[in-house]
Amino acid sequence: MELITSPVLWIVLTLSLGIPALFIVSVRYVVVRLAGRFGGSLPVAAPDASAIPLPRFASRAQAIRILLLAAVMGMGVGIILLKYVYGIGAISNLSDQFPWGVWIGIDVMSGIALAAGGFVIAGTVHIFGIKRFEPLIRPAILTAFLGYALEVAGLMADLGRPYNLWQPMVHWRPYSMMWVVGMCVASLLTIYIIQELLPAVLEKLSEFEVVADRLPIEMVYNLLKKTTIIVVFLSVVISMLHQSSLGSLWVLVPGKLSAIWYSLYLPLFFLISAVVAGLTMVIVESYLSSKAFDHGLEIDLMADLGKMAAIILSVYLVARGMDMTVKGVWPMVFEPTLQAATFWPEMILGVVAPIILFSVKSWRYNPKILFRGAVLALVFGIVLNRLNVSLFGILPYTGYVYTPSWMEIMVTISLHCFGVVAFVLAIKYLPIFPHEDEHGAH
Amino acid sequence: MSSDNNKTKLSRRAFLKNVGAGAAAMVAAHLAGEIQPASADTENGWGILIDLTRCVGCNSCALACKETNNMPDADIEPTKLSSKALTFVEPHEVTTISGDAKKRYVKRQCMHCLNASCASACPVGAMYKSDEGPIVYRAERCMGCRYCQLACPFAIPSFEWDNGITPVISKCWMCHDRLQEGLKPACVEACPTGTLRVGRRDELLAQAHAQIESNPGRYVDHIFGEFEVGGTSMLYLSDTPFEELGFLVDVPLTAPPEQTRKVTNTLPFALTGVMALMAGTAAYTNRTSEKTDKQEDKEQAEAPAATEDNENKNKV
Numbered sequence: 001m002e003l004i005t006s007p008v009l010w011i012v013l014t015l016s017l018g019i020p021a022l023f024i025v026s027v028r029y030v031v032v033r034l035a036g037r038f039g040g041s042l043p044v045a046a047p048d049a050s051a052i053p054l055p056r057f058a059s060r061a062q063a064i065r066i067l068l069l070a071a072v073m074g075m076g077v078g079i080i081l082l083k084y085v086y087g088i089g090a091i092s093n094l095s096d097q098f099p100w101g102v103w104i105g106i107d108v109m110s111g112i113a114l115a116a117g118g119f120v121i122a123g124t125v126h127i128f129g130i131k132r133f134e135p136l137i138r139p140a141i142l143t144a145f146l147g148y149a150l151e152v153a154g155l156m157a158d159l160g161r162p163y164n165l166w167q168p169m170v171h172w173r174p175y176s177m178m179w180v181v182g183m184c185v186a187s188l189l190t191i192y193i194i195q196e197l198l199p200a201v202l203e204k205l206s207e208f209e210v211v212a213d214r215l216p217i218e219m220v221y222n223l224l225k226k227t228t229i230i231v232v233f234l235s236v237v238i239s240m241l242h243q244s245s246l247g248s249l250w251v252l253v254p255g256k257l258s259a260i261w262y263s264l265y266l267p268l269f270f271l272i273s274a275v276v277a278g279l280t281m282v283i284v285e286s287y288l289s290s291k292a293f294d295h296g297l298e299i300d301l302m303a304d305l306g307k308m309a310a311i312i313l314s315v316y317l318v319a320r321g322m323d324m325t326v327k328g329v330w331p332m333v334f335e336p337t338l339q340a341a342t343f344w345p346e347m348i349l350g351v352v353a354p355i356i357l358f359s360v361k362s363w364r365y366n367p368k369i370l371f372r373g374a375v376l377a378l379v380f381g382i383v384l385n386r387l388n389v390s391l392f393g394i395l396p397y398t399g400y401v402y403t404p405s406w407m408e409i410m411v412t413i414s415l416h417c418f419g420v421v422a423f424v425l426a427i428k429y430l431p432i433f434p435h436e437d438e439h440g441a442h
Numbered sequence: 443m444s445s446d447n448n449k450t451k452l453s454r455r456a457f458l459k460n461v462g463a464g465a466a467a468m469v470a471a472h473l474a475g476e477i478q479p480a481s482a483d484t485e486n487g488w489g490i491l492i493d494l495t496r497c498v499g500c501n502s503c504a505l506a507c508k509e510t511n512n513m514p515d516a517d518i519e520p521t522k523l524s525s526k527a528l529t530f531v532e533p534h535e536v537t538t539i540s541g542d543a544k545k546r547y548v549k550r551q552c553m554h555c556l557n558a559s560c561a562s563a564c565p566v567g568a569m570y571k572s573d574e575g576p577i578v579y580r581a582e583r584c585m586g587c588r589y590c591q592l593a594c595p596f597a598i599p600s601f602e603w604d605n606g607i608t609p610v611i612s613k614c615w616m617c618h619d620r621l622q623e624g625l626k627p628a629c630v631e632a633c634p635t636g637t638l639r640v641g642r643r644d645e646l647l648a649q650a651h652a653q654i655e656s657n658p659g660r661y662v663d664h665i666f667g668e669f670e671v672g673g674t675s676m677l678y679l680s681d682t683p684f685e686e687l688g689f690l691v692d693v694p695l696t697a698p699p700e701q702t703r704k705v706t707n708t709l710p711f712a713l714t715g716v717m718a719l720m721a722g723t724a725a726y727t728n729r730t731s732e733k734t735d736k737q738e739d740k741e742q743a744e745a746p747a748a749t750e751d752n753e754n755k756n757k758v
Contacts, residue, residue: 236720
């Protein structure tokens with residue numbers, strides 16, 4: 001009875017219904033408006049400017065799917081809101097012994113690695129000048145942007161005092177890897193907004209003469225266009241720093257992280273595996289979107305990505321092997337421990353298997369096999385590796401004090417649903433993925 | 443088209459110059475030592491020597507700590523570190539090196555490392571090493587990221603898990619305010635048996651070594667905290683091997699921040715190298731691709747270049 005009259009319950013309920021609904025509607029509105037800007041790619045005529053498009057369901061099954069998705073998103077929001085009332089302890093199994101759980105392991109460590117496609121493809125096209133990958137830049141940048149936005153959203157759940165998120169910009173601590181990570185996220189989000197969003201805003205503004213006459217909009221716009229290469233260059237460098245710094249975070253805990261994974265070269269391993277994550281993530285996204293939207297898959301490009309992934313994975317495998325030999329930790333992975341049990345799938349399924357699948361040419365050109373290889377590399381080579389470093393590798397020191405609570409997992413699932421919704425809406429309405437018929441134009 | 447190319451070329455050159463200057467400034471600042479690590483080396487700060495042979499487990503220190511730091515339940519003896527207890531006394535049934543079965547009490551609290559992982563970890567300097575030696579926390583900067591908890595080799599800092607809006611990290615701060623006023627930390631003042639002694643760390647170390655030498659057979663010939671994680675301000679003397687008292691005897695002997703320093707010391711050079719390599723590659727590949735572009739342009743004989751750039755330019 002007391003619960004029902006509590007205003008907290010009603011505020012939380014309202015917000016957890018309202019935020020996902022607002023999110024879906026506003027993302028849909030933004031992409032539909034943006035689609036009008038690009039022109040031609042929209043199946044229907046460009047929408048009129050004032051109407052907020054409401055979702056229309058094609059079938060009952062689709063309606064149920066979307067409502068379920070919205071329910072999951074709402075639960076995540078609700079749980080995060082509860083955290084602000086009752087504390088992180090109330091919704092998670094985190095403790096003083098085990099302060100970082102699945103939110104860090106999956107949302108931050110793995111999520112950012114999966115967002116690496118942005119800098120990998122941008123670097124391939126703009127730095128190495130391999131222009132035929134240009135059609136893949138948009139999906140890759142979109143994934144990167146969503147990945148970073150979700151990391152910040154995830155921090156709203158994980159940080160105890162998120163309103164102090166601006167503090168690193170004022171108090172510089174270049175010797176703290178956490179500071180480096182924070183500054184990288186802040187600058188990358190800024191760069192993506194300047195690079196992708198500001199031109200659209202300026203275009204809109206230049207339509208209003210009152211504003212265009214008084215502000216140097218055209219000059220700023222042209223400046224942005226001319227400095228694209230600088231912005232791309234910066235985003236690639238900062239992304240590389242960011243990926244490696246996520247590994248450097250763990251260099252500080254030599255006594256805590258299991259020697260199987262602890263290494264001074266963790267930053268390098270994180271960077272190399274992030275490149276693989278970027279490549280394989282583009283394969284997976286292209287494959288899934290080609291299935292979902294029934295457009296063709298650019299198998300030549302995809303197979304080339306697979307080949308690059310195989311080469312880089314081989315370098316990674318040799319480097320990891322050498323590192324383990326130098327540390328002398330091979331005996332540890334033959335002991336009957338949880339760490340050995342999570343180490344072998346990481347290396348065999350996540351590194352060796354994709355190398356084999358990507359190396360045989362006929363397999364590489366088979367979309368299904370290519371897709372499976374990419375999924376293996378992502379799930380075992382990247383996500384399991386990040387979990388090994390951030391969770392399983394820490395457990396021997398802390399004792400087995402941590403299993404994630406259902407609410408922690410729910411928050412993680414919910415955050416990823418937000419990302420998927422934004423991604424699906426974007427690729428549905430915007431010319432993100434190259435279509436077969438469009439391909440000739442590029 | 444050609445004038446466009448010239449412009450991008452110009453901006454690229456200017457850009458490369460900027461990148462070079464930025465990286466050089468970074469390296470120069472680095473070499474000149476302008477950017478200092480979060481914790482200064484304060485070998486000779488305050489420390490506390492804890493002689494475990496004298497402790498009778500009266501808990502006066504833990505209760506005095508609660509009272510001084512305005513903790514709740516100031517009359518209940520704490521049994522573990524938490525956001526409501528910065529120190530507690532841990533009982534152990536042990537065999538001393540002279541072979542007696544005895545009860546020993548270990549006071550636990552922050553070790554105040556000389557080169558502290560938590561201070562080095564903190565991205566905002568909320569956790570920092572004070573000039574007097576103690577590691578102090580200032581909540582107003584804290585983001586609640588809990589990297590200090592992860593970093594601590596002794597797993598000391600506690601987080602307020604039940605506070606929704608303003609959770610803080612709590613840990614012993616060696617009564618930094620009292621030290622500055624010339625007072626002893628509350629626990630030292632409350633100790634009735636002389637287990638706790640406050641002083642300059644090197645003096646305490648000298649006293650401890652003298653005690654070990656002048657009482658042969660009474661103490662284990664080891665001062666916990668002299669070398670552990672690069673040295674701590676809290677020093678323990680014991681008549682029982684430390685591993686039997688639940689001490690983390692296998693912590694690294696070098697300070698963990700030294701490991702991160704190895705990474706951060708390489709970073710400016712690695713970054714400069716990567717940027718130079720990438721800029722070189724970009725300049726080379728773009729020049730070659732411009733050549734092929736021109737050839738294609740000739741072949742296509744003024745076919746309209748349907749690039750996104752041009753489309754957008756037309757709109758503005």
